[in-house]
Amino acid sequence: MNQIKSALTIAGTDPTGGAGIHADLKTFQEREVFGMSVITSAVAQNTMGVQAVEHMPIAFIEEQLKSVFDDIVPDAIKTGMVSSVDMMQLIATYIKDRPSVPYILDPVMVATSGDALMEEASREVLKDELLPLAKVVTPNVPEAEILINSKIETIDDMKRAARLIVDGKGATSAVVKGGHLGEDVTDVFYDGHEMVLLSGERYETNHTHGTGCTFAAAITAELAKGTELKQAVELAKEFVSAALQYPLGIGKGNGPTNHWGYRLKGLPNQKGSDM
Numbered sequence: 521m522n523q524i525k526s527a528l529t530i531a532g533t534d535p536t537g538g539a540g541i542h543a544d545l546k547t548f549q550e551r552e553v554f555g556m557s558v559i560t561s562a563v564a565q566n567t568m569g570v571q572a573v574e575h576m577p578i579a580f581i582e583e584q585l586k587s588v589f590d591d592i593v594p595d596a597i598k599t600g601m602v603s604s605v606d607m608m609q610l611i612a613t614y615i616k617d618r619p620s621v622p623y624i625l626d627p628v629m630v631a632t633s634g635d636a637l638m639e640e641a642s643r644e645v646l647k648d649e650l651l652p653l654a655k656v657v658t659p660n661v662p663e664a665e666i667l668i669n670s671k672i673e674t675i676d677d678m679k680r681a682a683r684l685i686v687d688g689k690g691a692t693s694a695v696v697k698g699g700h701l702g703e704d705v706t707d708v709f710y711d712g713h714e715m716v717l718l719s720g721e722r723y724e725t726n727h728t729h730g731t732g733c734t735f736a737a738a739i740t741a742e743l744a745k746g747t748e749l750k751q752a753v754e755l756a757k758e759f760v761s762a763a764l765q766y767p768l769g770i771g772k773g774n775g776p777t778n779h780w781g782y783r784l785k786g787l788p789n790q791k792g793s794d795m
């Protein structure tokens with residue numbers, strides 16, 4: 521029997537289940553990878569926004585990391601919401617100790633609702649200490665603008681950003697996500713050799729809470745299983761696309777994506793769901 525593959529997410533929570541740790545674990549499960557989680561911050565949030573945040577003490581984040589690594593060493597590691605410099609530095613030590621385990625960095629900075637999830641003072645540490653360790657970095661357009669300190673308005677700008685993140689900052693690869701760039705939902709993948717445009721249909725839906733988490737978690741699960749990098753990113757794009765194609769119609773604001781949408785592919789949209 522093949523050994524079960526596992527993936528660890530180090531991120532914040534969403535009690536309504538659509539984003540953060542919850543989106544990651546649901547995605548790992550759908551991709552048939554055993555999911556584990558270390559909580560950085562407990563976030564009181566829902567589909568309408570963020571109401572409050574409590575950061576875990578650093579010593580307790582370390583206890584959680586120890587609990588995992590003393591027992592089940594993950595086959596891939598993802599980080600999402602990591603707010604402070606101290607948290608980043610702690611996590612970097614665990615990642616550096618295991619260079620063969622692929623690390624997926626989703627540089628979560630601001631929630632869809634506009635609420636800040638990362639301290640501004642952490643930006644430079646993220647760029648200098650976490651980026652160079654990453655097998656894949658998955659910024660959306662506003663995050664990529666911060667990473668490269670310049671405006672992104674076109675696909676060519678996205679390509680330039682991907683190049684700067686990989687060739688300039690030392691990540692193995694980057695996917696600059698295009699969900700915030702006009703009508704197109706083309707993502708740009710670059711691995712230092714190949715520049716690949718990942719295009720897909722844009723679904724007219726406001727059920728986009730947790731989209732970025734879901735996309736990066738799908739890449740993480742695939743890399744845990746040993747899927748080749750470009751294929752992992754392509755599969756993740758299909759997975760998130762289906763999660764948006766079959767909305768669940770719950771939540772008063774930007775509703776969650778449908779993590780089992782991929783299983784419904786080819787079927788008509790569910791009755792009653794708004795698109």
Ligand SMILES: Nc1ncnc2c1ncn2[C@@H]1O[C@H](COP(=O)(O)OP(=O)(O)O)[C@@H](O)[C@H]1O
Pocket residue numbers: 659660661697698699700705706707720721722723724725728730731732733735757760761764
């Ligand atoms: N309305 C949409 N229809 C189809 N795909 C989308 C839509 N919005 C975003 N995506 C895709 O979802 C993923 C997450 O993109 P994006 O929204 O840019 O990130 P984030 O959720 O981090 O802000 C990308 O693959 C993007 O192309």
Ligand SMILES: Cc1ncc(COP(=O)(O)O)c(N)n1
Pocket residue numbers: 531532533534539540541563565600601628630631632637728729730731732733734
């Ligand atoms: C704990 C946590 N992490 C990340 C996000 C970003 O969500 P999105 O994928 O919608 O940008 C969030 N809202 N909450």
